[in-house]
Amino acid sequence: MNKVLYIIIISIFSLTIISCSSSSDDDTTTTASSTTMPDYETTTLxxxxxxxxxxxxxxxxxxxxxxxxxxxxxxxxxxxxxxxxxxxxxxxxxxxxxxxxxxxxxxxxxxxxxxxxxxxxxxxxxxxxxxxxxxxxxxxxxxxxxxxxxxxxxxxxxxxxxxxxxxxxxxxxxxxxxxxCSESDTTTNTDTTAPTVTSVSTTADNQSSVSTTDNITVTFSEAMDNTYVTTSTSDTNCAGTIRV
Structure with a gap:
């Protein structure tokens, strides 16, 4: 009776080990297949x-x-x-x-x-x-x-x-x-703020009695194009252009 019981216990223990081993193999295969990434094809997408x-x-x-x-x-x-x-x-x-x-x-x-x-x-x-x-x-x-x-x-x-x-x-x-695209720069910023005059100086005192031969130095708040800047005054007949 003891020998029969012993044999039965060994048989059940063996079956348990086989069952666990089989289950572990299946989990490993599933995980590997889910993370596998194929190589890129060399043909058109x-x-x-x-x-x-x-x-x-x-x-x-x-x-x-x-x-x-x-x-x-x-x-x-x-x-x-x-x-x-x-x-x-x-x-x-x-x-x-x-x-x-x-x-x-x-x-x-x-x-x-x-x-x-x-x-x-x-x-x-x-x-x-x-x-x-x-x-x-x-x-x-x-x-x-x-x-x-x-x-x-x-x-x-x-x-x-x-x-x-x-x-x-x-x-x-x-x-x-x-x-x-015609250039590699990816961002274009447009400056929409007009430049301002920061200082004016002349050879004549208080900017009056300026002759045609006097130099007038005008400083702007930013770089200017090589063009003409139109000037005018509201209380005199003085008007004209300044070459930048």
Whole structure:
């Protein structure tokens, strides 16, 4: 009786060890597969978005108009006539891919939530799919173009997965519309404050009895163009121009 009981206890203990070992192996496999990130494809960015075949054809990177702005990137499966000024409209048959970045410096950004991560949006005309699994690499950033590569997948759905390379037109705002940038400076500040006169000196006492041969020194609050400044007075007939 004792021998039978002993054998039964050993059998149960052995089964427990086998069961625990099997469960541990399954957990490890699941974790490894969920964190694996595929390499970038060396071909043009393509794949599926909302189950629709998609391939990159036209894209732009809008340069921010202020020092606190962000680059706005749009991509579409359509040969647009003008990458900078055309409208990027996402539809169910031609979804739009977009993302924003504080800068487009060379390097890689992982997609995810929180500081230091980025995200990509798939838009099919009715729904924005926020993609936080993947990575984006910027390879080059010149005056007129930005090149790079992307891998993005919505969750684990291979019907919403794209991978490959892209070339974007770098677009700057000019006269109310976007066009291909002509210089690398990303921010333009316009001075709308008119200069003022800070001091005036002449060879004549109290700026009176000034002859045509006298020198008049006028100091302005900021640098002036090499042009003419019109002057006039309200109580005399003295008026004219000063060469700067």
């Amino acid at each position: 393509s794949g599926k978005i909302v189950g629709t075949s998609w391939a990159f054809k036209t894209g732009r990177a809008k340069v921010p108009t202020s020092s606190t702005g962000s680059y706005s990137v749009s991509m579409i499966n359509d040969n647009l006539s003008n990458a900078c000024s055309s409208t990027y409209t996402g539809t169910s048959s031609n979804p739009k891919v977009s993302f924003s970045r504080d800068n487009l410096t060379v390097g890689e950004t992982e997609l995810g939530w929180g500081t230091g991560y980025g995200s990509v949006t798939f838009y099919d005309g009715s729904t924005n799919y926020i993609v936080t699994t993947g990575k984006i690499t910027i390879d080059t950033h010149t005056t007129t173009a930005v090149t790079g590569k992307m891998y993005a997948i919505f969750g684990t759905n291979t019907d919403q997965e794209i991978n490959g390379t892209f070339t974007l037109s770098r677009c700057c705002l000019s006269s109310g519309s976007y066009s291909l």
